[in-house]
Amino acid sequence: MIKNRHNTIATILVLLFGCVLFFIATDGFRAFTAETARVNQLMEEKPVFPDVTLEDNKGRKYPISEFEDKYIFITFLYTSCATVCPQLEMNMAQVYDLLPRKYIGEDIVFLSISFDPTRDDPATLETYREAFNSDGETWRMARIPNQAELDSLLEKFGVIVIPDGLGNFTHNSAFYLVDKKGRLIDVMDYTEIEEAAAKVTSILENEAGV
16 A cells, blocks of 8 residues: 555656646747747747848848838748748738738838848849749848848747758748837748738738727
């Protein structure tokens, strides 16, 4: 009987210890994966878009303040990607089409940023723009030529980019929403198209007092 009691106590201690480890590993039960934990942290920190110089599909160079007083709906990609990036951009196009026209260009712009600036020059970005029927104005394709500036942005926004040595990258993918002050306010699942469009529309309508 004493042995059974000891076994019971030991089992309880193992379970408690396991719960503590699970709590720590899942960021307080809020995250079951590293990606979810990363998004949770971003939502708490709400980092500001760093000072970088963008070069778009038309070869124009400007800071992020080009879009001052507008929300920015962002994706990160590289044009040589044959896996998730085409789907990411097709989904972005659907979000674009689902938003009320009156907000496009006036209150929100779309921006696809390449993390492969060496290969993704303006001409390549222009070809990519055409493939997804973006207008190059309210939805632009851009790169950040300065690698240090690019790295700073990727780090602040929790974008993981790992080169495989063969010209490809392993990377996470999401929709990122930056507010009118340049602060990241949401990271959305890129596969949840209607949900993302509804969330952005709600934000725009609330600000407009609709």
